[in-house]
Amino acid sequence: MAKKIDHLGLRSAMADRLLPVLVAAMSFLAALAVAGTLAASSLAGQWNQNTGADLTVQVPDPGDQAVASAETRLQAVFSVLAKSPGVNAPHVLTADEVNNLLRPWLGQDAGQLGLPVPAVITAQWSGAGAPDALRAALDAVAPGTLAETGTHWAERVAALTASLQASALSVLLIVTLVASAVVAVATRAGLAQGRDAIEIIHGLGTLDSDIAGRFAARVTMQTAFGAVLGTLCALPVLFWLASLALPFTGVTADMTRAASLPPVLWVVLPSIPVLAACIGWVTTQFTVRGWLRRLS
Amino acid sequence: MVRFDDVGLKYRRAQGKSPVESLDILRSVSFEIPQGGFRWLTGASGAGKTTLLKLMYLAAHPSQGKIEILGVDAAKLPVREAALLRRRIGVVFQDFRLLGHLSAYDNVALPMRLARRSEAQVKSDVTELLHWVGLSGKLDRKPAELSGGEQQRISIARAVVNRPKLFLADEPTGNLDDLQADRLMMLITGLNKMGTTVVVATHNQRLVKDYPAPRLEIAHGTLAFDEALVWAG
Ligand SMILES: Nc1ncnc2c1ncn2[C@@H]1O[C@H](COP(=O)(O)OP(=O)(O)O)[C@@H](O)[C@H]1O
Ligand SMILES: [Mg+2]
Numbered sequence A: 001m002a003k004k005i006d007h008l009g010l011r012s013a014m015a016d017r018l019l020p021v022l023v024a025a026m027s028f029l030a031a032l033a034v035a036g037t038l039a040a041s042s043l044a045g046q047w048n049q050n051t052g053a054d055l056t057v058q059v060p061d062p063g064d065q066a067v068a069s070a071e072t073r074l075q076a077v078f079s080v081l082a083k084s085p086g087v088n089a090p091h092v093l094t095a096d097e098v099n100n101l102l103r104p105w106l107g108q109d110a111g112q113l114g115l116p117v118p119a120v121i122t123a124q125w126s127g128a129g130a131p132d133a134l135r136a137a138l139d140a141v142a143p144g145t146l147a148e149t150g151t152h153w154a155e156r157v158a159a160l161t162a163s164l165q166a167s168a169l170s171v172l173l174i175v176t177l178v179a180s181a182v183v184a185v186a187t188r189a190g191l192a193q194g195r196d197a198i199e200i201i202h203g204l205g206t207l208d209s210d211i212a213g214r215f216a217a218r219v220t221m222q223t224a225f226g227a228v229l230g231t232l233c234a235l236p237v238l239f240w241l242a243s244l245a246l247p248f249t250g251v252t253a254d255m256t257r258a259a260s261l262p263p264v265l266w267v268v269l270p271s272i273p274v275l276a277a278c279i280g281w282v283t284t285q286f287t288v289r290g291w292l293r294r295l296s
Numbered sequence B: 001m002v003r004f005d006d007v008g009l010k011y012r013r014a015q016g017k018s019p020v021e022s023l024d025i026l027r028s029v030s031f032e033i034p035q036g037g038f039r040w041l042t043g044a045s046g047a048g049k050t051t052l053l054k055l056m057y058l059a060a061h062p063s064q065g066k067i068e069i070l071g072v073d074a075a076k077l078p079v080r081e082a083a084l085l086r087r088r089i090g091v092v093f094q095d096f097r098l099l100g101h102l103s104a105y106d107n108v109a110l111p112m113r114l115a116r117r118s119e120a121q122v123k124s125d126v127t128e129l130l131h132w133v134g135l136s137g138k139l140d141r142k143p144a145e146l147s148g149g150e151q152q153r154i155s156i157a158r159a160v161v162n163r164p165k166l167f168l169a170d171e172p173t174g175n176l177d178d179l180q181a182d183r184l185m186m187l188i189t190g191l192n193k194m195g196t197t198v199v200v201a202t203h204n205q206r207l208v209k210d211y212p213a214p215r216l217e218i219a220h221g222t223l224a225f226d227e228a229l230v231w232a233g
Helices: A020-052 A073-083 A095-106 A132-141 A150-192 A195-205 A208-249 A263-292 B047-057 B078-088 B104-114 B119-132 B148-160 B180-193 B205-210 B225-232
Strands: A054-061 A087-092 A119-125 A145-147 B004-017 B016-034 B038-042 B065-067 B089-094 B167-171 B197-201 B215-219 B222-225
Touching: A020 A208, A020 A263, A054 A073, A054 A150, A054 B047, A054 B197, A073 A087, A073 A119, A073 A132, A073 B004, A095 A119, A145 A150, A145 B180, A150 A195, A150 A208, A150 A263, A195 A208, A208 B078, A263 B078, B004 B047, B016 B047, B016 B065, B038 B047, B047 B065, B047 B167, B047 B197, B104 B119, B104 B148, B148 B167, B148 B180, B167 B180, B180 B197, B180 B205, B215 B225, B222 B225
Parallel strands: B016 B222, B038 B197, B038 B215, B089 B167, B167 B197
Antiparallel strands: A054 A119, A054 A145, A087 A119, B004 B016, B004 B065, B215 B222
16 A cells, blocks of 8 residues: 555656666667577578588689690589599589579579679588698699588688677677666666655665665666567567578578577567566666665 | 763865865764653754754764664664664654655655554544644645645654654744644643653744753854753752
8 A cells, every 4th residue: 555655756756768768779789689699500500510511612614625625624623523532422503503502692593694603513522621632633624613611611600600699799798788877877867856855765764675676666667668668679670680591591482481580589589678677676776775875 | 862972073075175174063962861851952043953953863973972862872773773763763854854746644644654554544643643733624735835834734743643752853833833833842742741752953932931841052063051960950
């Protein structure tokens, strides 16, 4: 019953809508950062699975004549590959396959763009380490030929993922710190505005824990509300990003896109408001109790 | 019981770049008021009456000496114990200190609600008290909608509503007419008869004459005269 009475005048002192809005903005960023980390690591996982043992050879100007041979460059490269130890099941990609590969970057029909598309040979690489000797042999018959193993790409993707995750983590850290600072500033503004009322009820013997509790309850509500709002706003963006990422995840366009957010995200996203509420509660408790110390 | 033992209070004030200036507000004040005692606190304006009361309701701490309030050493009090002790002290401030966003009723109810009294109890006590101070028809008014005298009576009602063990009032009749002042004195003497220690700072000569009690006279921050010692002989 007495709980309904707003002794501190908090309703007017902290009527500012700014806190929920700022928290919403930061939760939005946090949601993107979390989703980014998860997406990066799942992409990296797929790259590692699919491409670890892949050998991709690109032959520019495949129809031209090879060095010291009557064969075309493509034919020369293919026969070198067929003879090399560690190279299994070489396969020249058809024009359709190449177009499919390039579609995410170049659109529907890359062939129609008139670009000098190289021939691509895929194979399984079972040799140890980088195929340096193979590269030299290929270059000798068809200069300009590129041979890349998946391991090379997987390493690069892993490095990229790690740095994306580090960036996302620092975004989360900064967002947390800024959120605490914003809560502390808003609380201090509320304390300054309600200073007279607080001094009076403190003088009447209200416990510091009660005063801090009332502030904290209010701020917790505001931060939780703001964070729910911000996370919800991030959802459409996340779906959009997920649809952009579809070609990279090996999911073809005709597969259903609705459930394309990683399942972990459905656990992690709801924890953002919970965390925001915790930050709000803890920061307010510390701020108010610290401020009250000067009254006693 | 209230006991002051060689109490001094300095306010430190930074004067720009020059060294901190320290102002002696109170110097070596010693007195004792037994539980259930009544004292008038008198002295010229600026003598230090309000400051002395502040020390008694734990809003200031002495720079020197020892203070005992209701049998508790005020210096060694943890924050929580200090809050609980404050609940046993009723204070009428010179500037009322009412909560502007609360009605007269809720302002008076505040100490009872802090003490977690039942709302039924709060209702009967608060309405009775506000009736006694002549504010029956104005329970819902905010302090800003009331006269100085009416605000003063609300702050008096708030100070006594929890039947404090120590009652302190700083010029409580400043805005009251003689009739209201007499009603207030009936309230205070009633409280005093039930065992509450009372200290009232006042300039009202008539009141001091009509309600005889020992005076504590403050002059320039020192205790010039403790009439209780004279009365005791
Ligand atoms: N916060 C303060 N800082 C510095 N000086 C103060 C402060 N409060 C009161 N004083 C000074 O202390 C003296 C006593 O003040 P006060 O106790 O209010 O006197 P009284 O209530 O007897 O009129 C005055 O000279 C006043 O200027
Ligand atoms: Mg005064």
